[in-house]
Amino acid sequence: MHAMGSPADTSKSSKPDRYNAYLFRRFSSAKVFATSSRLLFRVTLFAGLLLIFLFLLHYPPLLLHSSQSSSSHRSAHRSLLSSFSSYAGAAWERDIRRSAAPRRPEGFSVLVTGAAGFVGFHCSLALKQRGDGVLGLDNFNAYYDPTLKRDRVALLAARGVVVLDADINDAALLARLFAAVPFSHVLHLAAQAGVRYAAQNPQSYIASNVAGLVSVFEAAAKRADPPPAVVWASSSSVYGLNTDAPFSELHRTDRPASLYAATKKAGEAIAHTYNHIYGLSITGLRFFTVYGPWGRPDMAYFSFTRRILAGKPITLFRMPDGAAVLRDFTYIDDVVRGCLGALDTAEKSTGAAGGAGKKKAPAQLRVYNLGNTSPVPVTKMVSLLEDLLGRKAKKNVVTLPQNGDVPFTHANVSLAERDFGYRPTTDLATGLGKFVQWYVKYYGVHSAATATARTEEELTASA
């Protein structure tokens, strides 16, 4: 027996005492465990919130940082919003119908994709000028300075041409357009252009030149009643490593030298499919290095002009054996005449709205070269610019990199001449002169040539 109040002899404690001690220890460790798991929970919660905060801070689409990728997200977002909010309603339909309505008897109603682009802008102006109705579409992407695109569109707006800020991959919008307007033609010029940019952004070529093309053909074949005739931009680059010259539409085009060329070649194959299955009337135009006023700043003649005026060096490519690289530079007005000729001679599609192989008869399927028929060494293009700008270029001559460029291009245009009287009339010296005249006026550049250019223009204006 234990004396009352004496300390417990743990060494010899009874069974119940050991049990109580065990319970006490268990209770204490449970308490410690509960406390530490509460702490763990709080730490985890804090870390989670911190991660969410960092994610929100660095994820571009949500906070719209001003990088190029975020701007493409922005434009995708904007076109999505547009197609489901502002791109609807009676006022919107009235505006696009008015823009697309022809003002001449038997006039066309043309949907021009890429209307804020170089060729799209000029074709839209020319069509409107002769009394056709034009509705434009463009996603205003940042491949090159969108300010130039906005300025082109401001001119189009002044002539009554509406250009929607939307993407050709927006199938819902295209369906709505074809339901609202009875387009007789689609001039599909929206594309990811440029031969060398594919090394940096290959997916943009697939999105625009393959998926976008399919989106336009789908809508034209299935959403329009009756389906319009489609004229679209292919490229001289489909001739790739072809060595037979001048390039004829009968030559092989199965050796593309760039991803850009491969997507345009894929486009021609896709065109065949939509023509075959849906009776869509389709004409592909192979453009040869198109240049001129309101041109593309990414192209050599344009960027060289900018750099020569800024006193910066230009990189000139030459062949490994030292020979010059040649291009069949084609002036924009000649190309516009070719585009209008192709539209004028396009036959109606033979399919019914709703698609699914219901064509009444085989439909027209064509492809044409639209070139200048006289290749010029790129070095000659530079010396013409030097004369026009009154400045010498600082040349950095390097061997043509293996990233898509081909040694030469040279168009045989006899097919286009036979079918719609295409005959290029502008040589490179004359065309570059007109480009430089526009450039110095648009950018307000002061060069030795500026005074001459302005004087000539003033004379023309007052004549």
Ligand SMILES: O=C(O)[C@H]1O[C@H](OP(=O)(O)OP(=O)(O)OC[C@H]2O[C@@H](n3ccc(=O)[nH]c3=O)[C@H](O)[C@@H]2O)[C@H](O)[C@@H](O)[C@@H]1O
């Ligand atoms: O004809 C075509 O199908 C293509 O024409 C042009 O492609 P490209 O002829 O390469 O036009 P530029 O980029 O303006 O180059 C013109 C010439 O200058 C040369 N070049 C270009 C850039 C440069 O820094 N240095 C240089 O010597 C190129 O090798 C090429 O021979 C367009 O950019 C393409 O969109 C179009 O589809």
